[in-house]
Amino acid sequence: MIRTENIHKKFGDHHVLKGITTEFFKGKTNLIIGRSGAGKTVLLKLLVGLLEPTEGDIFYDDVNFNKLGKKDTRTLRMDVGMLFQASALFDSMTVEENIRFPLDMFTNMTRKEKRKRVDFCLERVSLGFVNDKYPSEISGGMQKRVGIARAIVLNPKYLFCDEPNSGLDPKTAIVIDELIKSITIENNITTVINTHDMNSVMGIGDNIILLHQGQIAWRGNNGEVMESDNEILQNFIFASPFLQDLRDAALEK
């Protein structure tokens, strides 16, 4: 579980996050949603330590992440996997080398063991026969899957996904969502996803927080989205007249 307590983040005079206190649960897909500029990416970067909060604390289970020294931070990060918006695969390495990189860096596994682990992770994300390809030689959806394979190769306890569906067609996006969800349940890990994809919200939102102007405007799960009368949530989720009509029709039933 990850817990934040009264997180504030300022960039000069710009107050981006204003007192975020929330929990991200183990074994669940925790979603951070909100409009562009709401502070989702900043919150995710704070959670993984790429930014430091101006005020407040972040706890990984009972460990205060912000009070850790550099060495302990690196040790804790070995339990963290992250899927980046643009995948962030090392473009001069093959798919296999990308996934193997954390194993090469942090384990004493033999070449054979590493190969087995890489193959397992690739199989887990339903990718075969791409080991020797470079990231530029595979599609965007495949790159995301390789990114997930790399993120889970060290068996992380915490998985972070920054806009995992951006740039993907709706069908592939659902495949990626389902993959993240099943990995979360299978490994009983804490998964935090930053998204504004409505299919993700309705499909895999076990625990959702809606950020609006740097504050939590709503929290709940995908089952509660439809019935909620929170205006900010409704304006965000059912932004178009088409979606509003769909919601009204669903509620009438």
Place this chain on the structure above:
Amino acid sequence: MNFKILTHFGRYLIMMGTAFSRPEKTSMYYKETMRQMNDIGVGSLTIVGLIAVFIGAVTAVQFAYQLDGTLVPIYYIGYIVRDSTIIELAPTITCLVLAGKVGSNIAAEIGGMRQKEHIDAMEIMGVNTAAYLIMPKVVAALVVIPLLVAIAAFVSVFGGYIAVVPAGYMSHEEYIQGVRSFFDSYNIFLMFVKATVFAYLLTSVSAYQGYYVKGGSIELGQASTNAVVFSDILILLADYLIAVLLT
């Protein structure tokens, strides 16, 4: 008062302090250092060799012109070519050229990784990115650049030979006599000191420019240019200081 330069200097020191910390996995750093040695060393041999030939040739021809009609013995051309290349031209010109070739490459490579979130990805994995991306480059440069400078010095002396002997300025024996005269091994020491200092400056300054790059492709281009400009300025400054302190 503008403290920007102090901010950069402080950040540079912190980055280098982090870069020279204990590696997570020695074998990975060793592999990366070998790759960098190949890129910096083998990859620069042609350009360094070519420039060295012309440095020696031009030095020899110009001294031949200046000594013409004077009482200075003609074999001095070999001596002057040897010492001027060993003490000054080989380390300085070679490293100024390498600042352009290797320095800009380092800044672009690390800067590109920063922009494509590769550095963030490594950080989140728990990798000390300053160490993994910078230390192997600096160590490789400290090993191979002095070797390149030594090769450049040797090739320059040869370049001087082919410029003046076949052209008839002096005989083979006279040039060899000059090259063998008044040899002081301290000059070799001076050459290696310069090469080592310049190698450190050009790699670390370029790495700094790339590591802290922000923005897009324009900023990456600027970082690459800054890497060359600042490396060149610092190499010339260090050249002067070494000359003052060690000669």
